[in-house]
Amino acid sequence: MLIQVETTRGSTLYERVGGQTFFDALVEDFYAGVQTDPILRPLYPDDLDAPKHHLALFLAQYWGGPHTYNEVRGQPRLRMRHLPFHIAQPQRDAWLSHMLAAVGTSPASDEDQAAMAAYFGSAATSLMNH
DSSP states (O other), X not given: OOOOOOEETTEEHHHHHTTHHHHHHHHHHHHHHXXXXXXXXXXXXXOOHHHHHHHHHHHHXXXXXXXXXXXXXXXXXXXXXXXXXXXXXXXXXXXXXXXXXXXXXXXXXXXXXHHHHHHHHHHHHHTOOO
16 A cells, blocks of 8 residues: 555645644544454454554554654555454444544544545455455
């Protein structure tokens, strides 16, 4: 998957939402749901610190921030990285539900929330492998 930068109104979403701090908080809110989700929790390691860090870096990069994710982890290759995990409709729906809840309570504008929701819906569906 190529990294693209979503831009409107002459700036990136990364800039409009306040940078890395926004994505760190978004990921924390998302993982608060994952930690107690009986469908998703078994897919994650006991220690969630590394997955949180990786997701926050990826999202920041995707939405126009620094390319730190690529420097730390290499190209995202999301589909390849998720192949070892059973991702069917229930896993997709649970993941998307927690992510959309985090987006919905974020301070991002309605327009930026809609852009993130559209991306997350598409990405979650693309990662289904069962």
